[in-house]
Amino acid sequence: MVDGDEGPQRTADGRYLVIDGRRWRATDPGIPERLRAELVAELMDARRAVRAEGDAARHRVQDAKVALGERGEPWWDEPTEEGRRERVAATYRTLLRHRPEGTTCPSEAARVVGGDGWRSLSRPVRDIAFDLADEGGLQVLQKGRPVQRDVRGPVRVGRGPRFEA
Numbered sequence: 001m002v003d004g005d006e007g008p009q010r011t012a013d014g015r016y017l018v019i020d021g022r023r024w025r026a027t028d029p030g031i032p033e034r035l036r037a038e039l040v041a042e043l044m045d046a047r048r049a050v051r052a053e054g055d056a057a058r059h060r061v062q063d064a065k066v067a068l069g070e071r072g073e074p075w076w077d078e079p080t081e082e083g084r085r086e087r088v089a090a091t092y093r094t095l096l097r098h099r100p101e102g103t104t105c106p107s108e109a110a111r112v113v114g115g116d117g118w119r120s121l122s123r124p125v126r127d128i129a130f131d132l133a134d135e136g137g138l139q140v141l142q143k144g145r146p147v148q149r150d151v152r153g154p155v156r157v158g159r160g161p162r163f164e165a
Helices: 033-067 081-098 106-134
Strands: 016-019 022-025 138-142 156-159
Touching: 033 081, 033 106, 081 106, 081 156, 106 138, 106 156
Parallel strands: none
Antiparallel strands: 016 022, 138 156
16 A cells, blocks of 8 residues: 555445455454454465465465455345354354464454454354364364363363364
8 A cells, every 4th residue: 555545445335345446345344453464364374375275275265255254144234143153163264274373262253253242142153163163173172171062161262183274
């Protein structure tokens, strides 16, 4: 961006960017800046991986774009249960790829997907983490150890044995 340049043109409703006369869905503005920066950093890493590895890395771009709200169900509409599940799962995977040795908190996925109303998503986002753990893609952890659904207290989400890096 050049000094004085305000970036790409947006449609009047702010939902799309217009670049070279073509509309592209804008990133969900409700994503907190710190998390948005992580998701964008992973998107850039994923794009570099596609250049290096080809189609084998395209799932990473898809996950990052869904997490950012640029693909999947539109972020400005009330999501369906399946649409919310897809975006939460993509958010977990994208954050975990960006933090290869780390974990993420279910509240971070809720903040990405729910914006200011994220607290109402706390239980559904935690349930989705356990569903993904049942499939082997993630692990739900407490004090570094895998736990079951009936656990009480704070949990973290990490890579499972079948995590697709």
